[in-house]
Amino acid sequence: MEITTALTADVLVIGFGKGGKTAAHVLAEAGRRVVMVERSENMYGGTCPNVGCVPTKMLVHYADAKRLGDDAQEFFAHSIAGVRALTSAFRTGNFEALNGRDTATVITGTARFVDPYTVAVGEGRDLVTVTAPTILVNTGSEPVIPPIPGLASSPHLVSSTELTRTQNLPERLVVLGGGYLGLEFAGIYRHFGTEVTVLEAADRLLPREDEDIAETVREILTGDGIRVITGAKVTEVRDSGAVSTVVYEKDGRTHSVEASALLPATGRRPVTDGLRLDAAGVRTAPNGAIVVDEYLRSSQPHIYALGDVNGGEQFTYISLDDARIVLDQFLGEGKRTTTDRRAVPHTLFITPPLATVGLTESQARAQGLNIRVSREKVADIVAMPRAYTVEETRGVMKFVVDSDTDLVLGAALLSIDAQEIVNTVALAMRHHITATQLRDAIYTHPSSTEALNEVFDKVLP
Ligand SMILES: Cc1cc2nc3c(=O)[nH]c(=O)nc-3n(C[C@H](O)[C@H](O)[C@H](O)COP(=O)(O)OP(=O)(O)OC[C@H]3O[C@@H](n4cnc5c(N)ncnc54)[C@H](O)[C@@H]3O)c2cc1C
Numbered sequence: 001m002e003i004t005t006a007l008t009a010d011v012l013v014i015g016f017g018k019g020g021k022t023a024a025h026v027l028a029e030a031g032r033r034v035v036m037v038e039r040s041e042n043m044y045g046g047t048c049p050n051v052g053c054v055p056t057k058m059l060v061h062y063a064d065a066k067r068l069g070d071d072a073q074e075f076f077a078h079s080i081a082g083v084r085a086l087t088s089a090f091r092t093g094n095f096e097a098l099n100g101r102d103t104a105t106v107i108t109g110t111a112r113f114v115d116p117y118t119v120a121v122g123e124g125r126d127l128v129t130v131t132a133p134t135i136l137v138n139t140g141s142e143p144v145i146p147p148i149p150g151l152a153s154s155p156h157l158v159s160s161t162e163l164t165r166t167q168n169l170p171e172r173l174v175v176l177g178g179g180y181l182g183l184e185f186a187g188i189y190r191h192f193g194t195e196v197t198v199l200e201a202a203d204r205l206l207p208r209e210d211e212d213i214a215e216t217v218r219e220i221l222t223g224d225g226i227r228v229i230t231g232a233k234v235t236e237v238r239d240s241g242a243v244s245t246v247v248y249e250k251d252g253r254t255h256s257v258e259a260s261a262l263l264p265a266t267g268r269r270p271v272t273d274g275l276r277l278d279a280a281g282v283r284t285a286p287n288g289a290i291v292v293d294e295y296l297r298s299s300q301p302h303i304y305a306l307g308d309v310n311g312g313e314q315f316t317y318i319s320l321d322d323a324r325i326v327l328d329q330f331l332g333e334g335k336r337t338t339t340d341r342r343a344v345p346h347t348l349f350i351t352p353p354l355a356t357v358g359l360t361e362s363q364a365r366a367q368g369l370n371i372r373v374s375r376e377k378v379a380d381i382v383a384m385p386r387a388y389t390v391e392e393t394r395g396v397m398k399f400v401v402d403s404d405t406d407l408v409l410g411a412a413l414l415s416i417d418a419q420e421i422v423n424t425v426a427l428a429m430r431h432h433i434t435a436t437q438l439r440d441a442i443y444t445h446p447s448s449t450e451a452l453n454e455v456f457d458k459v460l461p
């Protein structure tokens with residue numbers, strides 16, 4: 001092994017994701033010498049700003065703004081150009097903000113462990129080794145391609161990354177999987193003008209949500225012209241020139257649908273292949289996730305895993321919270337853990353978005369809790385004229401309240417601005433603010449939060 005450069009650092013971060021970069025900034029600011037290794041120059045800042053949350057939410061925004069008279073292809077190409085400009089600006093900003101610090105260095109290349117304290121990057125004369133007493137692994141996740149005959153080799157197979165970068169609007173998009181990623185792309189591309197079919201294996205969409213909420217989501221999607229087929233077992237993909245034929249079984253019968261683009265959205269798995277974790281003595285789970293304790297320490301206590309790679313929930317704000325936990329051990333009291341998390345909200349960015357937090361009605365009933373349930377269609381919420389002012393009155397708001405304590409147990413908000421309202425509700429849940437207090441609070445007008453004045457009033461005595 002010919003080594004041209006051997007670096008040492010106080011902290012080595014592998015992967016420029018949310019958790020890793022946040023920790024890197026804070027530690028560099030505190031005077032630690034930090035080396036960040038990122039495998040791709042197109043990924044400074046990680047998945048979220050480059051190929052995840054940011055481009056997809058910008059595409060939701062563009063797709064919703066498309067008017068009937070717009071040329072579909074031209075409008076799409078203009079939208080992708082906007083996305084590319086924004087992601088490029090964020091990428092440069094991310095690189096410069098970290099590499100520009102006196103105490104931080106970014107190395108571009110794929111890291112692999114050679115021993116528990118050292119990684120190698122590059123080969124031959126370009127080989128760099130980095131040795132550090134503390135290592136943070138933040139290598140993210142990658143899509144799972146299900147082992148369906150003909151799928152992996154299909155010329156029409158596309159990844160979510162390609163769908164945020166392509167200049168050509170596909171005519172017919174088939175999405176395998178009706179989870180977060182699948183439904184967001186289905187909505188985006190349908191609004192741009194593509195014919196979209198979602199093939200979901202489970203018997204219904206969003207099995208973790210209450211049935212009435214999942215059904216309203218389905219009605220909105222199908223109302224926008226998306227074909228949603230649940231209980232679909234995809235058995236084969238046949239390549240037939242300009243299109244692929246996706247064959248699936250439903251209710252014992254065989255069907256098929258043609259695709260000019262085929263997106264597997266059937267989950268993402270941790271990126272640990274190639275990291276040579278065995279050389280570091282770091283244990284992984286069968287799905288590749290680095291096994292961690294509640295302080296995010298791996299089986300080697302000086303090696304931490306943050307974000308998607310540790311097998312937890314795959315959201316940017318969870319990766320960010322992972323950074324808080326790790327930083328607390330270096331710079332704080334070392335008490336913060338993953339078990340402190342309560343009322344973590346989620347938002348599925350379809351139009352209108354579905355934001356959820358806490359227990360569903362069925363979960364609360366299954367736990368035998370004494371509950372009141374408030375459910376109101378957005379169009380009927382008199383206290384929320386904002387829905388009418390922005391011409392988006394579809395959806396429903398649902399709250400589950402504990403009758404004994406008056407505390408909010410959960411919410412499902414399928415509504416304009418739901419991604420914002422849910423943060424207020426989650427904060428209230430975390431800090432034991434009651435449903436009555438939420439009902440009686442002063443909110444700005446016209447806003448979407450003021451729906452809380454009315455929707456809680458329906459269930460409170
Ligand atoms: C299309 C899409 C939309 C999404 N939308 C949302 C959303 O709206 N809201 C939300 O909260 N979450 C969303 N997510 C999920 C979110 O993007 C991820 O949970 C989050 O980005 C994970 O961040 P991370 O810190 O784990 O690492 P990542 O941001 O994934 O970063 C990992 C980095 O490690 C690098 N890397 C990997 N292996 C190596 C190696 N061996 N050496 C060096 N570098 C390496 C990778 O190149 C990458 O840059 C979305 C995901 C996708 C795919």
Ligand SMILES: NC(=O)c1ccc[n+]([C@@H]2O[C@H](COP(=O)([O-])OP(=O)(O)OC[C@H]3O[C@@H](n4cnc5c(N)ncnc54)[C@H](O)[C@@H]3O)[C@@H](O)[C@H]2O)c1
Nearest residue numbers: 146177178179180181182199200201265266267268314347
């Ligand atoms: N707005 C957001 O916060 C956001 C957006 C996109 C992605 N994400 C994150 O990325 C993760 C990955 O997203 P995802 O949608 O790929 O995964 P997912 O786990 O959310 O959903 C996968 C879906 O695919 C279905 N499925 C599995 N195998 C199938 C098959 N062979 N045929 C048809 N359907 C099949 C599953 O039943 C499930 O409904 C999400 O769980 C989420 O954490 C978040």
